Amino acid sequence: MNPWVRRVLTVVVPFFAPFFIAACDQNGNFVQEAGLEKLNRGVSSEADVRNAMGEPDTVWEKEDGERTLEYPKGPAGARTWMFYIGKDGKLSDYKQVLTEENFARIKVGMRKEEVRQMLGRPRTVVQFKRKNEEVWDWRYTQSDASQAFFNVHMDITSGLVTGTSVSQMYGH
Structure with missing residues (x-):
């Protein structure tokens, strides 16, 4: 050598x-994220998740007792983690939701609440009143490792999704 x-x-x-x-x-x-190595599906409790990850941005509660803890890593970050807590109080699963596969599940006609629960808190919300349009965006990492913004377009009046788009980030 x-x-x-x-x-x-x-x-x-x-x-x-x-x-x-x-x-x-x-x-x-x-x-993938600091704290994940301390957690085990089916074993860790909600308290374990909070100890490892901190306080969630939002807690989504279902009528059956299941809960989802949301951890957005934005606005500069490109990840949002969802931790799913079962009725038994144990961590059933967790995933990073800002993925192209998850974005493909956003469909025209969905309610904004459904989008919010699927993708977490958007990075920005901008209204275009003359178009009666509201656009939410999330920064994410594309499959080629470049950064982009996933945008969800909604009708302001109805709160329903009218379409989606991707904006490339330049200069990064």
């Missing part, structure tokens, strides 16, 4: 190694 490369590796690798280790769980798996 080239002596210069060896020298760089002996200086650079030890410096950056703690950062890579900190981003992994006990088994060496990459951690």
Whole structure:
């Protein structure tokens, strides 16, 4: 090996190694969000989720006793986590909801409350009164790792979805 490369590796690798280790769980798996490594589906309680993730932005309660805890990581972040707590008080599942697959589930005619529960708090809400349109957006990471905004267009009067669009981020 080239002596210069060896020298760089002996200086650079030890410096950056703690950062890579900190981003992994006990088994060496990459951690998507700080705190997730402390949680186990079917085992962790709602209190465990709150201890690991902090206080949720919103708690969605269903009539059957199930709850969803919402953790948006915006406006600069590109993730929103939803933690699903079963009737038994245990963590049944969690997922990052700002994904292209989830966006595809947003359909014309949906109520704004349904969109809010599916995607979490929008980054911005802008009204275009002359068009009777309200647009919500979420920053997200596309499959090619670039950043973009997913936009949901709604009729102001009815509160129903009229369409969706994606805006590319430039200069990032």
